[in-house]
Amino acid sequence: MTTPSPLSPPRRVLMGPGPSDVDPRVLAAMALPTIGHLDPEFIRIMDEVKSMLRALLGTENDLTMPMSGTGSAGMETLFANLVERGDRVVVGVNGVFGLRMAEVATRYGAWVERVEKPWGEAFTPDDFAHVQGPIKLLAVVHAETSTGVLQPLDGLRGVADRLDALLAIDCVTSLGGLPVELDRHGVDAAYSGTQKCLSAPPGLAPISLSSRAFDAVLARRESVSNWYLDLSLINKYWTDSGGGRSYHHTAPINNIYALHEACRIALEEGLDARAERHRRLGAKLTSGLAELGLSLPVPEALRLPQLAVVEVPEGVDDRAARSRLLTEHGLEIGGGLGAFAGKRWRIGLMGSACTEENVALCLGAIAEVI
Amino acid sequence: MTTPSPLSPPRRVLMGPGPSDVDPRVLAAMALPTIGHLDPEFIRIMDEVKSMLRALLGTENDLTMPMSGTGSAGMETLFANLVERGDRVVVGVNGVFGLRMAEVATRYGAWVERVEKPWGEAFTPDDFAHVQGPIKLLAVVHAETSTGVLQPLDGLRGVADRLDALLAIDCVTSLGGLPVELDRHGVDAAYSGTQKCLSAPPGLAPISLSSRAFDAVLARRESVSNWYLDLSLINKYWTDSGGGRSYHHTAPINNIYALHEACRIALEEGLDARAERHRRLGAKLTSGLAELGLSLPVPEALRLPQLAVVEVPEGVDDRAARSRLLTEHGLEIGGGLGAFAGKRWRIGLMGSACTEENVALCLGAIAEVI
Numbered sequence: 001m002t003t004p005s006p007l008s009p010p011r012r013v014l015m016g017p018g019p020s021d022v023d024p025r026v027l028a029a030m031a032l033p034t035i036g037h038l039d040p041e042f043i044r045i046m047d048e049v050k051s052m053l054r055a056l057l058g059t060e061n062d063l064t065m066p067m068s069g070t071g072s073a074g075m076e077t078l079f080a081n082l083v084e085r086g087d088r089v090v091v092g093v094n095g096v097f098g099l100r101m102a103e104v105a106t107r108y109g110a111w112v113e114r115v116e117k118p119w120g121e122a123f124t125p126d127d128f129a130h131v132q133g134p135i136k137l138l139a140v141v142h143a144e145t146s147t148g149v150l151q152p153l154d155g156l157r158g159v160a161d162r163l164d165a166l167l168a169i170d171c172v173t174s175l176g177g178l179p180v181e182l183d184r185h186g187v188d189a190a191y192s193g194t195q196k197c198l199s200a201p202p203g204l205a206p207i208s209l210s211s212r213a214f215d216a217v218l219a220r221r222e223s224v225s226n227w228y229l230d231l232s233l234i235n236k237y238w239t240d241s242g243g244g245r246s247y248h249h250t251a252p253i254n255n256i257y258a259l260h261e262a263c264r265i266a267l268e269e270g271l272d273a274r275a276e277r278h279r280r281l282g283a284k285l286t287s288g289l290a291e292l293g294l295s296l297p298v299p300e301a302l303r304l305p306q307l308a309v310v311e312v313p314e315g316v317d318d319r320a321a322r323s324r325l326l327t328e329h330g331l332e333i334g335g336g337l338g339a340f341a342g343k344r345w346r347i348g349l350m351g352s353a354c355t356e357e358n359v360a361l362c363l364g365a366i367a368e369v370i
Numbered sequence: 371m372t373t374p375s376p377l378s379p380p381r382r383v384l385m386g387p388g389p390s391d392v393d394p395r396v397l398a399a400m401a402l403p404t405i406g407h408l409d410p411e412f413i414r415i416m417d418e419v420k421s422m423l424r425a426l427l428g429t430e431n432d433l434t435m436p437m438s439g440t441g442s443a444g445m446e447t448l449f450a451n452l453v454e455r456g457d458r459v460v461v462g463v464n465g466v467f468g469l470r471m472a473e474v475a476t477r478y479g480a481w482v483e484r485v486e487k488p489w490g491e492a493f494t495p496d497d498f499a500h501v502q503g504p505i506k507l508l509a510v511v512h513a514e515t516s517t518g519v520l521q522p523l524d525g526l527r528g529v530a531d532r533l534d535a536l537l538a539i540d541c542v543t544s545l546g547g548l549p550v551e552l553d554r555h556g557v558d559a560a561y562s563g564t565q566k567c568l569s570a571p572p573g574l575a576p577i578s579l580s581s582r583a584f585d586a587v588l589a590r591r592e593s594v595s596n597w598y599l600d601l602s603l604i605n606k607y608w609t610d611s612g613g614g615r616s617y618h619h620t621a622p623i624n625n626i627y628a629l630h631e632a633c634r635i636a637l638e639e640g641l642d643a644r645a646e647r648h649r650r651l652g653a654k655l656t657s658g659l660a661e662l663g664l665s666l667p668v669p670e671a672l673r674l675p676q677l678a679v680v681e682v683p684e685g686v687d688d689r690a691a692r693s694r695l696l697t698e699h700g701l702e703i704g705g706g707l708g709a710f711a712g713k714r715w716r717i718g719l720m721g722s723a724c725t726e727e728n729v730a731l732c733l734g735a736i737a738e739v740i
Contacts, residue, residue, distance in 0.1 A: 001421060001425045003634050003637045004421075004422065006399075006634065007402055008402075009405045009627070010405065012405045021403075021404070022404045022624075027401040027403070027404075027624075030400055031397040031398060032379050032397075033392065033397070034384065034389050034392045034397075034565075034571050035379045036382065036389060036702045039380075039696070040696075045377065045379075051371060051374075052371070052373075055371045068439055069439045069443065070619050070622060071620065072597075072598050072618075073439065073619075076598040100597075104597045107593055107594070107595045107597055193620070201404050201622065201624040201625075202404075202621065202623060203573055203622035223477055224477070225477045226450075227442075228442050247707070248442075249441070249442035249443075250440050250441065250442075250565055250572040251440070251572065252440060252571065252572050252622075253571055254397075255622070255625070260377055264373050264374065267371070267373045268373055326410075332406045332409065
């Protein structure tokens with residue numbers, strides 16, 4: 001075959017639902033020379049990543065680490081490890097990622113009860129009042145990337161307690177942009193991705209389990225069917241419980257370098273300042289979009305600052321308009337997903353991409369194509 | 371918390387069983403700016419990667435692509451998709467990775483029959499003569515990373531045909547170092563990793579399925595329990611069967627950049643020249659090791675050129691010696707795995723790390739510590 005030419009990816013500004021623009025510092029870290037996955041120096045790096053993830057997730061959980069796959073592998077990890085055949089699982093479904101959680105839990109043999117809400121709304125603890133316990137797991141999406149809705153976590157621990165359930169959240173799109181605070185909300189299990197508000201390239205899924213959740217993994221009747229994501233094995237690589245580290249699989253070394261630098265950037269800025277930046281610029285973007293006459297279907301109180309969702313304006317061709325943004329302005333925004341395909345645009349303002357300049361660029365470019 | 375310092379990984383020469391040294395061109399490609407996973411330009415890159423992987427794997431299989439996880443995720447993909455509960459699977463077990471295949475297949479509900487051979491030996495077709503068909507899958511490891519043994523593939527298609535079985539191989543350590551030639555050997559399913567003889571960072575698992583194998587996936591009675599690795603879904607992202615590409619998960623963009631460049635380097639060199647380089651330098655390394663008085667337990671005809679396995683010399687402290695190599699010479703070699711822990715050293719000469727200089731460095735350094 002003819003060998004393809006060297007890569008020369010076009011310049012883009014990534015304001016879709018992720019990946020977001022990656023800071024040059026993170027790209028530089030990713031290109032540092034690869035070292036071995038059992039090198040003592042790499043183990044030190046792993047420990048630093050774990051500590052920084054704990055700070056970002058607001059938790060003291062020992063079992064806090066990046067899984068070797070993208071955000072979806074985080075979701076898979078959670079259900080593969082916590083669900084056994086016949087377990088009852090309750091999932092709040094108000095968008096694509098709630099649907100996906102229900103699907104994944106079902107594939108692992110759970111009896112899944114979906115508590116549904118229209119796409120674009122959030123759950124209140126009362127929405128779960130009709131559910132009878134005991135159940136194994138109650139799962140909701142903290143930041144629904146398909147709808148742009150922020151799910152308040154207050155009160156969900158009480159619901160889970162009544163049902164004798166572990167509380168699990170998807171924080172793929174919230175981590176690094178908004179406070180997640182797992183321990184304050186009594187969350188037992190959470191997963192995220194690196195390519196949203198942490199602004200590292202996709203490829204890792206930070207997860208965290210409370211000791212109660214990890215005890216449930218260790219007490220399983222059957223092995224986890226998914227060997228690659230089996231936390232009882234992987235934890236022996238990421239944690240030294242005496243006797244050193246056990247090889248499980250070769251960790252994606254350079255992705256972990258990138259995550260290390262992305263965490264450093266987030267902590268240097270400070271979580272409060274970072275959340276404030278997302279709130280301030282998110283509000284500026286949504287005001288600007290409204291001034292352009294675009295309709296914002298999510299109630300203001302529930303809007304994700306890092307992901308504005310607007311209706312595709314009447315008479316505008318969704319694909320053609322986004323294609324013009326990409327080719328004429330180098331700007332990527334996201335289309336609608338699932339039931340919202342063709343009906344919504346999703347405009348991210350995540351991590352490194354959350355800047356004044358990008359707000360202005362985006363508003364100017366969208367004004368041209370609508 | 372105190373934010374950790376910026377990363378500054380030590381200089382290492384990676385001559386363990388993987389990861390191997392990554393070419394600076396590959397690291398530079400990995401650090402190119404991230405673009406979106408549905409960007410038309412990224413889709414063009416995906417297509418180029420698929421074509422190059424086909425050339426490297428010696429196959430015309432449509433379904434040839436990198437999975438979004440490390441090599442172990444490739445193994446997981448194969449068994450998750452091809453095994454249904456109750457299927458009979460035969461695995462050739464002569465090292466850690468054969469054992470692991472048997473374990474993974476079992477977790478997916480297969481009835482696994484292990485055909486065993488002492489560690490350090492290879493199978494002949496006759497070793498499977500006692501197995502009665504029909505079975506679903508016959509699986510062997512092409513290059514056993516735990517023992518340094520090359521498994522000849524000749525004649526295995528005949529065995530699989532007699533058993534009415536799909537033929538699957540692990541080519542994690544062979545791909546990019548030795549000819550793999552899936553189509554010539556009638557292999558139906560194969561998986562590999564990027565961090566061995568392709569010398570890209572770990573994080574992707576190239577896989578390839580024949581149309582017969584993929585038909586078996588599409589004809590499953592039950593969904594694949596592993597949603598993240600479900601090929602029936604992922605193929606709709608990696609292949610346009612009319613109607614464009616469907617989002618499944620966010621691909622690890624920068625890892626795919628790296629793989630693209632690593633494939634380019636391998637194809638520029640040429641597969642024959644590359645295999646010849648591994649053979650020539652592998653022979654030089656093993657001669658040198660023998661001259662140092664080290665015992666090479668694998669018969670010469672079965673030795674992997676890219677991975678020399680020697681016995682830890684009598685009276686030498688395994689860990690202390692490898693630690694000296696690392697700290698005094700910046701040289702990583704591998705210890706023994708599984709039953710060979712403490713008893714073997716595994717010295718890789720893979721991809722970019724397979725150079726005259728590294729042979730000399732390694733022999734000189736080992737001479738000092740034994």
